[in-house]
Amino acid sequence: MVPGVGDVFRAIAEPTRRALLDELAERDGQTLFDLCSRLAVKHDLTPTRQAVSQHLAVLEDAGLVSTRREGRYKFHRLDTRPLRAIAERWPVPPDDPDDPEPREDRP
Amino acid sequence: MVPGVGDVFRAIAEPTRRALLDELAERDGQTLFDLCSRLAVKHDLTPTRQAVSQHLAVLEDAGLVSTRREGRYKFHRLDTRPLRAIAERWPVPPDDPDDPEPREDRP
């Protein structure tokens, strides 16, 4: 498929998909089953294998994940470059330490 | 409401809301009606006033838009700081010019 960059924004709108990106950021080249078990153990997420597979497809569509087949395995790799479009679209001012502003809710 | 930063990711997943952010990035302090007409003229989007109002509420929830009441007017202001969480969560490598990678689909 020619990368029309199937909506990066929509891709990262889903918590499970964000967790998948987190996992891949920590360790590249994981398989579908690897990611399934890591989601369960580290994120308390227990979607079915097919659900995860569909999420990975969305991420791949968005260009955020690239894959490499090897025998019966399919390895997944994170590609953060599409995220650059966000930073470029709405430039963020430099961080101001004493600025009581919302922080993200991650563990 | 205490800013739990009501999902910044979900907020920017919607095309109309992204257009609203674009408008506010270009000109701060616009009212609901201002934004409605600009959406129509510049983005070919014609949602009803209520739809836009609801979108703005979502953006405000996410901390991406702050508001200031003045008489019967309510002015909206863009705040990109919550977007910093995205850049920090998945660091983007420095730009490599000869790198045939997806670009965004904006006009």
Added chain:
DNA sequence: ACCATACGCAAGTCCAGACTTGCCTGTCAA
């Protein structure tokens, strides 16, 4: 007082998309 303006609230409709279920294909090892 009156009316237009600027906006909010609440209930209802409707569809994209997240998730499941069931079955199928391909790969490797014994």
Added chain:
DNA sequence: TTGACAGGCAAGTCTGGACTTGCGTATGGT
């Protein structure tokens, strides 16, 4: 070949959320 394993495909369910409709509430002008 047989079985286990890694993954894909397709159809169906169901819920969140985008959008509309209709009415209500302030504010400001004349």
